[in-house]
Amino acid sequence: MTHLDDLPLRADLRGLTPYGAPQLDVPVRLNTNENSYSVPDDVVEAIGKALQDELRDLNRYPDRDAVALRSDLAAYLGHGLTAANVWAANGSNEIQQQLLQAFAGPGRTALGFTPAYSMHPLLAVGTGTAWVDGHRGADFTLIAADAVAQVRAHAPDLVFLCSPNNPTGTALPPDVVTAVLGVAPGMVVVDEAYAEFARPGTPSALTVLPGHPRLVVTRTMSKAFGFAGGRLGYLAADPAVVDAVQLVRLPYHLSALTQAAARAAVAHRDSLLVTVEAIKRERDRIVDTLRARGVTVADSDANFVLFEVGGDQKAVWRALLDRGVLIRDVGLPGWLRVTAGTTAETDAFLAAMEDL
Numbered sequence: 001m002t003h004l005d006d007l008p009l010r011a012d013l014r015g016l017t018p019y020g021a022p023q024l025d026v027p028v029r030l031n032t033n034e035n036s037y038s039v040p041d042d043v044v045e046a047i048g049k050a051l052q053d054e055l056r057d058l059n060r061y062p063d064r065d066a067v068a069l070r071s072d073l074a075a076y077l078g079h080g081l082t083a084a085n086v087w088a089a090n091g092s093n094e095i096q097q098q099l100l101q102a103f104a105g106p107g108r109t110a111l112g113f114t115p116a117y118s119m120h121p122l123l124a125v126g127t128g129t130a131w132v133d134g135h136r137g138a139d140f141t142l143i144a145a146d147a148v149a150q151v152r153a154h155a156p157d158l159v160f161l162c163s164p165n166n167p168t169g170t171a172l173p174p175d176v177v178t179a180v181l182g183v184a185p186g187m188v189v190v191d192e193a194y195a196e197f198a199r200p201g202t203p204s205a206l207t208v209l210p211g212h213p214r215l216v217v218t219r220t221m222s223k224a225f226g227f228a229g230g231r232l233g234y235l236a237a238d239p240a241v242v243d244a245v246q247l248v249r250l251p252y253h254l255s256a257l258t259q260a261a262a263r264a265a266v267a268h269r270d271s272l273l274v275t276v277e278a279i280k281r282e283r284d285r286i287v288d289t290l291r292a293r294g295v296t297v298a299d300s301d302a303n304f305v306l307f308e309v310g311g312d313q314k315a316v317w318r319a320l321l322d323r324g325v326l327i328r329d330v331g332l333p334g335w336l337r338v339t340a341g342t343t344a345e346t347d348a349f350l351a352a353m354e355d356l
Contacts, residue, residue, distance in 0.1 A: 035226035036341035062256035092233030169300030194302035196224035283340035
């Protein structure tokens with residue numbers, strides 16, 4: 001059998017491993033930041049009807065520009081946005097890949113502030129973009145002065161900011177975004193995959209969009225909407241950015257079925273987003289309970305919690321798995337991340353931690 005090393009693979013891809021998280025059959029799965037709540041019956045019915053309506057015309061290509069879906073997403077976001085400000089793709093990962101294809105690539109660099117979303121450097125490698133590993137403070141925060149200094153030092157063509165940040169859960173104040181915009185020579189992308197879970201008073205980078213044509217805010221329907229299996233991400237930006245990514249998007253990249261299902265989900269967002277408050281309560285319960293037990297926990301505005309284990313995180317991860325609870329080892333020495341799920345799932349996780 002042919003081995004990967006026997007193929008003429010690009011040199012910069014050799015030795016890398018694909019992105020992934022363990023998909024194990026255990027009673028409690030809290031490792032991939034999914035929404036633990038099943039899609040409500042009324043939304044299932046609406047999506048089913050929307051898909052049924054598309055089936056007879058599957059012999060035709062879908063709307064290449066997904067205008068109706070983009071209009072729905074713009075209305076959901078508000079802030080005076082229209083379809084011209086919004087672009088959609090198969091998950092926010094594809095959105096970010098398209099941004100790198102359009103604004104980075106060979107001979108250009110991208111900067112991110114780690115620990116952060118591990119797909120960003122992989123997307124950079126995949127598009128031939130040089131990756132610069134920035135850093136955060138000891139408490140995982142990123143202050144404007146530090147961010148500005150690193151942007152000035154590296155002059156990247158594209159900067160990734162995450163708010164709330166994955167895997168730490170920490171959110172960014174708008175002054176960090178505006179400060180980076182003030183010195184960045186290229187594009188600034190704020191990944192807001194978990195924005196709907198932010199605590200009250202935590203602003204979105206959408207408030208910074210006016211007057212900043214090089215700012216892009218990316219979102220996803222995977223988390224708050226419970227639409228992870230539907231694969232739909234989107235961006236909000238100046239219309240010129242939408243024009244730019246259309247230069248690199250694949251023809252008819254969003255299927256008619258994806259567009260129809262996503263539109264039905266957005267139309268029924270009140271039924272879907274009701275779970276957000278329940279998840280936030282479980283997140284805060286995890287934070288409060290662990291801290292009451294003397295565990296160091298990072299502040300979280302997301303649907304997950306990063307906590308310190310005070311030793312070998314791999315051993316703790318395995319011990320929790322042995323107790324039927326799967327969480328995430330994100331490769332941060334001494335720390336683990338747990339998704340906030342249902343009340344029963346939180347109970348199981350906290351009981352397993354108490355047992356340890």
